[in-house]
Amino acid sequence: MTPATRTFRENTRTALGDAKLAKALSGLPTGLVAQRAAAKARVPEFETLRTAARDIRDHTLANLDAYLSAFADKAEAAGVRIHWAADAAEARTVIAHIALERGARLVAKGKSMISEEIALNAYLETLGLEVFESDLGEYLVQIRNETPSHIIVPAIHLSRDDVEADFRRHHTHLPPDRDLATPEALVAEARAVLRARFLAADIGITGANFLVAETGSAIIVTNEGNGDLSAHLPKTHIVLASIDKVVPTLSDAATLLRVLARSATGQDMTAYTSLLTGPRLDTDPDGPGECHIVILDNGRSEMLRSGLGEALRCIRCGACLNHCPVYNAIGGHAYGWVYAGPIGAVLTPAFLGADQASDLPSASSFCGKCEEVCPVRIPLTGLMRTWRERSRATSGSRLQRWTLAAWSFVARRPRLYHAATRVGIAMLSAFGRSRGAFRRLPFARGWTASRDFPAPQGRTFQQLWNERERGVPR
Amino acid sequence: MQPRVGLFVTCLVDLMRPSVGFAAARLIEQAGCTVVVPHGQTCCGQPAYNAGDRKSARELARQTILAFAGCDFVVAPSGSCAAMLRLHYPALFKGQSDAEFEAKAFAERVHELTDFLANVRGQTASDARFEGRVVHHDACAGLRELGIKSAPRRLLSSVAGVELVEAPETTACCGFGGLFSVKYPEVSTAIADRRIADLTSTAPDLVTAGDLGCLMHLAGRLRRTGNPLPCRHIAEVLAGELAEPPIAGSAGETAP
Numbered sequence: 001m002t003p004a005t006r007t008f009r010e011n012t013r014t015a016l017g018d019a020k021l022a023k024a025l026s027g028l029p030t031g032l033v034a035q036r037a038a039a040k041a042r043v044p045e046f047e048t049l050r051t052a053a054r055d056i057r058d059h060t061l062a063n064l065d066a067y068l069s070a071f072a073d074k075a076e077a078a079g080v081r082i083h084w085a086a087d088a089a090e091a092r093t094v095i096a097h098i099a100l101e102r103g104a105r106l107v108a109k110g111k112s113m114i115s116e117e118i119a120l121n122a123y124l125e126t127l128g129l130e131v132f133e134s135d136l137g138e139y140l141v142q143i144r145n146e147t148p149s150h151i152i153v154p155a156i157h158l159s160r161d162d163v164e165a166d167f168r169r170h171h172t173h174l175p176p177d178r179d180l181a182t183p184e185a186l187v188a189e190a191r192a193v194l195r196a197r198f199l200a201a202d203i204g205i206t207g208a209n210f211l212v213a214e215t216g217s218a219i220i221v222t223n224e225g226n227g228d229l230s231a232h233l234p235k236t237h238i239v240l241a242s243i244d245k246v247v248p249t250l251s252d253a254a255t256l257l258r259v260l261a262r263s264a265t266g267q268d269m270t271a272y273t274s275l276l277t278g279p280r281l282d283t284d285p286d287g288p289g290e291c292h293i294v295i296l297d298n299g300r301s302e303m304l305r306s307g308l309g310e311a312l313r314c315i316r317c318g319a320c321l322n323h324c325p326v327y328n329a330i331g332g333h334a335y336g337w338v339y340a341g342p343i344g345a346v347l348t349p350a351f352l353g354a355d356q357a358s359d360l361p362s363a364s365s366f367c368g369k370c371e372e373v374c375p376v377r378i379p380l381t382g383l384m385r386t387w388r389e390r391s392r393a394t395s396g397s398r399l400q401r402w403t404l405a406a407w408s409f410v411a412r413r414p415r416l417y418h419a420a421t422r423v424g425i426a427m428l429s430a431f432g433r434s435r436g437a438f439r440r441l442p443f444a445r446g447w448t449a450s451r452d453f454p455a456p457q458g459r460t461f462q463q464l465w466n467e468r469e470r471g472v473p474r
Numbered sequence: 475m476q477p478r479v480g481l482f483v484t485c486l487v488d489l490m491r492p493s494v495g496f497a498a499a500r501l502i503e504q505a506g507c508t509v510v511v512p513h514g515q516t517c518c519g520q521p522a523y524n525a526g527d528r529k530s531a532r533e534l535a536r537q538t539i540l541a542f543a544g545c546d547f548v549v550a551p552s553g554s555c556a557a558m559l560r561l562h563y564p565a566l567f568k569g570q571s572d573a574e575f576e577a578k579a580f581a582e583r584v585h586e587l588t589d590f591l592a593n594v595r596g597q598t599a600s601d602a603r604f605e606g607r608v609v610h611h612d613a614c615a616g617l618r619e620l621g622i623k624s625a626p627r628r629l630l631s632s633v634a635g636v637e638l639v640e641a642p643e644t645t646a647c648c649g650f651g652g653l654f655s656v657k658y659p660e661v662s663t664a665i666a667d668r669r670i671a672d673l674t675s676t677a678p679d680l681v682t683a684g685d686l687g688c689l690m691h692l693a694g695r696l697r698r699t700g701n702p703l704p705c706r707h708i709a710e711v712l713a714g715e716l717a718e719p720p721i722a723g724s725a726g727e728t729a730p
Contacts, residue, residue, distance in 0.1 A: 009658075012658060012660060012661050013660055016660050016661065016664050029643070325646070325647045325649060325665045325668075326658075326661055326665070328665075328668075329661050329664040329665055329668075330661060330664075362525075362653075362654070362657055362658075363654075363657075363658055363661065364651065364654065365614070365647050365649055365650065365651025365652075365654045365655075365662070365665070366524060366614070366615075366651055366652075366654070367614040367618070367647035367651070368614055368615070368618040368619065369614075369618070369645070369647065371618075372618055385523070385524060385526065387526075388524065388525060388526030389526035389527075389528060390526070391526070392525065392526035392527060396525075396653075396657055400653070400656065400657065404521060404522065404525055404527070404653070405527075407517070407521065407522075408519075408521075408522045408527060408530035408534070410516075411485070411516040411517040411519070411530075411534055412516075412530065412533050412534060412537060414513060414514050414515070414516050414537070414541075417516040417517075418513070421488070421489055424489075425489050425490075433725065434724060434725060435724050436697075436719055436722055436723045436724035436725065437693075437694065437697055437722040437723075437724075439698075444656065446655075446656035446657070446659045447655065447656050447659065447694070449659055450659055450660070450663040450695070450698065451659075451663065451666075451691065451694030451695045451697075451698050452693075452694040452695075452697040452698045452722050453690075453694055453722075454490065454491075454690045454693055454694060454721050454722035455722075456489055456490045456491070457490070457491055457492055457493060457718060459492065460488050460489055460492060461483050461487055461488045461489075461492035461494075461495035461496070461511075462483065462488055462511060462513070462515075464492050464496075465492075465495070465496075465499075465511045466513075
């Protein structure tokens with residue numbers, strides 16, 4: 001997808017003016033947020049688990065080369081072909097090559113944010129392949145030619161009415177007068193349409209939540225079972241995973257799974273947790289005849305090297321999005337690329353370049369809710385601050401940068417600060433004191449466009465305090 | 475001998491609302507301490523720090539640490555500035571052994587006002603009076619970085635006449651976020667509207683908070699939307715310093 005990160009400011013305004021989007025997002029506090037809180041409350045050791053999960057991720061990232069090669073050895077021993085891809089283009093080429101070599105025409109896709117990251121579907125389509133998304137939410141955005149607006153709830157921006165209209169428009173082979181009034185009817189229709197396609201697919205492509213070095217297994221968690229169908233029904237299964245997905249042992253994976261579903265949807269476990277280890281054996285009743293795992297770097301090694309490694313702890317639960325006041329106000333599409341919310345504000349500049357996405361890390365009130373809920377304790381505000389440091393020279397308007405520089409200059413000189421603020425505050429107060437607030441301030445339009453600016457009381461505290469100390473009556 | 479408390483008044487209180495500073499000073503004195511206001515203080519450096527200007531932030535940190543030498547405690551009527559002094563100053567000097575040590579020693583003496591009054595000085599009584607329903611907004615830095623939640627409520631409950639009410643969303647951000655409020659004014663305001671809807675659902679007579687930034691943002695939005703609900707810094711209510719009009723209120727509206 002073409003990034004729309006450079007128009008982030010305009011995107012936020014468009015999103016804020018979208019009443020339908022606001023309505024769709026308004027369910028978050030009573031939905032995913034409340035469900036997570038309830039799930040956490042059922043596990044007294046949840047905070048300890050978060051710490052354990054963080055430590056597993058940190059240990060793995062610190063020894064990433066060793067665990068990746070251990071994983072590759074085990075997976076190859078189980079009959080998997082491992083493909084290393086340095087960047088998006090390499091990953092796309094490898095996958096396209098596998099598909100074309102086998103004369104594939106139809107590809108079943110499990111949900112994979114990394115496939116969004118490398119724009120896989122569009123690439124395969126240019127080669128004449130037909131790709132269908134099998135996760136319901138991904139399917140909904142696919143038939144609308146949209147992109148996911150949330151890591152785990154791709155179609156969170158859509159309403160039931162949207163879905164009904166899209167199905168009527170898209171599923172033209174079905175009777176136009178069919179009843180689609182209930183969510184159940186919509187799900188049943190999607191299931192019937194997708195089931196036929198699963199059976200016809202030549203290739204299945206899925207992501208992986210974890211790659212287990214101990215066993216060479218890829219773990220996928222889903223609630224619809226579509227990952228399993230994508231992996232098992234077609235003759236060829238391709239797993240697309242990034243280098244940070246590796247975990248040392250099954251036991252480590254179990255710890256991470258305990259925090260993943262609870263943080264994401266408030267479930268104790270997802271409906272399906274599948275460990276996929278190699279292609280079908282002769283003794284297996286089903287499974288793919290061959291299995292490939294594409295392991296993608298795409299800038300992650302550089303993130304590790306450049307002090308952003310903590311972001312690679314992420315297990316893509318989406319909790320930081322659900323709890324973020326900014327995400328709750330503008331939704332995912334406004335962020336302009338694949339990853340939204342606080343984690344998106346940290347990842348996107350790394351993947352696209354700071355110059356492409358410098359506005360994202362500054363779009364946070366630093367309220368800290370994201371860090372409070374992150375299952376692997378990513379210091380998201382700290383990482384956003386790191387990006388702010390790196391793009392300081394270009395972030396915000398020139399006036400804002402100049403004002404801040406002037407403020408820092410004055411604040412570092414207490415005598416100048418006292419002299420300047422006395423005069424400035426007295427003047428400001430003289431204009432606004434009687435009304436109590438300003439409706440308009442020429443140098444603070446950003447504030448006064450939507451808020452009154454409270455008038456200062458007239459003199460500075462330090463001025464008044466000094467006078468009191470000297471015995472001048474207040 | 476009474477502990478010597480340096481009042482880090484914060485630049486917002488210094489410039490915009492000195493009555494909060496006097497209220498804070500009175501409360502600290504009532505808690506059996508001597509208050510000093512070092513001249514060398516200006517801004518804690520958080521705007522620079524959060525805008526990615528570590529150099530300026532570090533210089534302001536050095537200046538502040540130096541200004542408060544000789545104080546047993548440093549108390550700020552702001553969770554946000556207190557968190558800057560307490561948590562981020564040491565982080566700014568990480569790896570610079572002497573400076574980091576000094577910043578840590580300084581940080582240990584820093585407290586947000588209500589935390590200091592309730593937890594360090596064990597204040598449980600108040601001679602102030604306020605008749606009405608009060609909803610307290612927890613500013614994010616104080617709440618999440620410093621864990622301040624019960625202290626302001628315990629203190630407010632000790633004020634005669636106060637009926638403390640809780641908003642349904644007890645930990646929601648108001649959307650201020652310092653420079654965020656002017657960098658993304660529309661988003662900031664949208665978050666404010668949601669927070670205001672939540673706070674006003676309790677039918678309060680007054681909104682309090684421990685941070686003037688959040689309060690100016692909330693009060694400015696309330697006033698713009700024609701909502702007369704007054705906002706005050708918690709120190710004003712605790713100290714009974716209610717002579718000044720509420721934040722963004724005109725001279726006529728002194729009460730409450």
